[in-house]
Amino acid sequence: MKTAAAVSLLLSVILTAGCNGAQSVLNAEGASAIQLKHLIIGIVVICCAVWTLVVIVLVLALLRARTPRERPSSQSERRMGRLVTAAVAASLLIIAGLTIASFYAGRGLGVAQNPGLTIKVRGQQWWWQFLYDDADPSKAFQTANEMHIPVGVDIRIELESSDVIHSFWVPSLAGKRDLIPGRKNTMTIRADRPGVYRGQCAEFCGLQHSHMALFVIAEDMADYQRWAASQRSDGISPTDPESTAGKALFMRKPCIACHTIRGTEASGTTGPDLTHIGGRQTIAAGLLDNTRGSLAAWIADPQTLKPGNNMPLVPLSSGELRQLSAYMESLK
Incomplete structure (x- = not known):
């Protein structure tokens, strides 16, 4: 069941890659997202190579089995034993290598030492609340479902949930991180290029889980500051x-x-x-x-x-x- 879900997710990711603003890990525009993209490509390449070698060995074994042979000598048995040992050792090295690579790629989601901005993200059923803190309380504000960030700045994201477990995922900028009731998680995102990056709750959170999207709008610092200044203002009084x-x-x-x-x-x-x-x-x-x-x-x-x-x-x-x-x- 999990394998089928993973294959379905991978296919959807590949089919949407390269589209403008696509929700795709292959459309990476952030440091940690680029690391995860390289990890995915590396795993796919290694797995394809292993699969190809296994198929080649299997075909050779089947062809050899069709040829009448004498009883194997002790020397050939020792040679086969060494080959099996080498294959097991190679498998262990590959698994260990992929584990270490995954660990270091996951560290990219860690909190930056000197973030330029901190945003609190609160998951709700079924929408996102973004709170922009400031040392001056009068400059703090909040918005919903659309997060604006400046380009080239490390953004500290503080995650919490008001109801059930959600998962914050903007694949073009970073990996997933859960929002768990009663617990605060943190992560770092960074956009290296202006654009609109679609995200999604990646943890089943109820009836409208699939309709819990978000958008990260990365813009130049001057544009971001103008947007933030407008968000701090009160609602416009209508005139008509x-x-x-x-x-x-x-x-x-x-x-x-x-x-x-x-x-x-x-x-x-x-x-x-x-x-x-x-x-x-x-x-x-x-x-x-x-x-x-x-x-x-x-x-x-x-x-x-x-x-x-x-x-x-x-x-x-x-x-x-x-x-x-x-x-x-x-x-x-």
Whole structure:
């Protein structure tokens, strides 16, 4: 069962390699991801070589078995014994070598000595919460499902879970690391080139496990600093009548019990922070593109789109739905 799953995963990785922004270990753009890529290629090459040698020996043995032979002499038996011993020794060396190589590649996930940025990642059913700490509490902020990082900087990731075991995996940047309730794990990621890198929860965590994606957006330091400055600001106050009505509606409905919009009375912590939701590329952890239509569909019936999620159905008229989606779209 595990072998079949591993083969399926490897095939999916190979088929998606090289695509723009692909979720692929072969599209490595980070130091630890490059080490893991080399490890995978090395293991595949060695295993192919061993398989080829075994097949060659098997074919030779079968051909030789068809030829009538005399009883083997003691000298030939000793020679065969030495060959078997050599094969066993070679197998042990290969296994030991691959184990050591795996160990050193795994160390690449360790915490950097002097990280340039620390981000707390909290796994939820089924979305990602990213908390950007700062020595000055007024500069700390949080976002959901999309993590922005500066290029060429070691990022310390502190992992924790609010419910069940999740696994943080952005294959183009690093390997997997679990998020375990009651325990904090750490890892380091680094992007050497700007781009959008897709990630995924890699540990089965419930009904919507497959719809728990994340995106790491790596950008130049200047672009990152502009983004961070905008994220620290309060939510934009709407100016058009429809969005203004949507804001008033949001504050009257149960939405404020679960969501935060900084600069307003909405300060819930159960659901994602919506202060700048309009600036994200997707909603519902990568399930839908972030358009006004998608926002309206999600608000209208989240359980149909993502069954089992913790967002309750809030009855709304069509007019109220248009107002709320306009307000969400304006929060950039």
